[in-house]
Amino acid sequence: DGGITQSPKYLFRKEGQNVTLSCEQNLNHDAMYWYRQDPGQGLRLIYYSQIVNDFQKGDIAEGYSVSREKKESFPLTVTSAQKNPTAFYLCASASGGAILNQYFGPGTRLLVL
Amino acid sequence: AQTVTQSQPEMSVQEAETVTLSCTYDTSESDYYLFWYKQPPSRQMILVIRQEAYKQQNATENRFSVNFQKAAKSFSLKISDSQLGDAAMYFCAYRSAQGGSEKLVFGKGTKLTVNP
Numbered sequence: 001d002g003g004i005t006q007s008p009k010y011l012f013r014k015e016g017q018n019v020t021l022s023c024e025q026n027l028n029h030d031a032m033y034w035y036r037q038d039p040g041q042g043l044r045l046i047y048y049s050q051i052v053n054d055f056q057k058g059d060i061a062e063g064y065s066v067s068r069e070k071k072e073s074f075p076l077t078v079t080s081a082q083k084n085p086t087a088f089y090l091c092a093s094a095s096g097g098a099i100l101n102q103y104f105g106p107g108t109r110l111l112v113l
Numbered sequence: 114a115q116t117v118t119q120s121q122p123e124m125s126v127q128e129a130e131t132v133t134l135s136c137t138y139d140t141s142e143s144d145y146y147l148f149w150y151k152q153p154p155s156r157q158m159i160l161v162i163r164q165e166a167y168k169q170q171n172a173t174e175n176r177f178s179v180n181f182q183k184a185a186k187s188f189s190l191k192i193s194d195s196q197l198g199d200a201a202m203y204f205c206a207y208r209s210a211q212g213g214s215e216k217l218v219f220g221k222g223t224k225l226t227v228n229p
Contacts (some may be wrong), residue, residue: 043158045217058216100208102158104150106156
């Protein structure tokens with residue numbers, strides 16, 4: 001089945017630790033995105049990538065890093081510099097063209113121990 | 114910067130009835146796209162409907178339709194014949210049509226409850 005997968009579903013981070021969230025898509029989409037969702041809030045863009053080996057910062061990129069070595073994969077690393085990482089993280093992808101409907105994965109819940 | 118406002122934090126509707134969720138946005142651009150996303154308890158975001166600003170005709174997808182008022186910068190979602198499975202958070206989102214403007218700007222959402 002075509003779709004977007006995110007793993008793990010739940011992730012626990014210790015103080016000072018870097019953790020990596022996985023996002024994989026088999027939709028052959030060019031563009032991929034990472035969003036953060038806090039309680040009672042809409043989604044905010046962290047990073048996005050329109051093509052392999054290229055990515056841009058979104059509104060809240062500080063404390064996060066990404067890579068795009070393969071079209072199918074766009075992992076997000078939450079670094080120790082992110083002081084408030086507890087949130088729900090959603091990955092999305094979109095096909096090329098002007099409209100770019102974004103389709104979302106099931107999300108990863110990150111909690112700090 | 115563009116902003117999206119959903120003024121109804123919560124709404125409820127009786128099963129089989131119709132409900133309208135409100136959304137307003139602020140932009141200086143003339144060409145853009147508007148979306149409604151549904152987030153059920155599973156928390157996966159599901160695209161419900163899309164409206165292109167250059168189109169005067171309101172978008173419709175089965176029981177879901179929009180009322181797009183470009184001059185008023187209003188984009189409401191109407192759900193007809195509401196079903197229990199429609200219960201979810203609904204988010205309105207804006208995206209510029211300018212090249213390279215990849216960002217979706219989201220409102221804070223409206224929680225819809227469907228009563229049997």
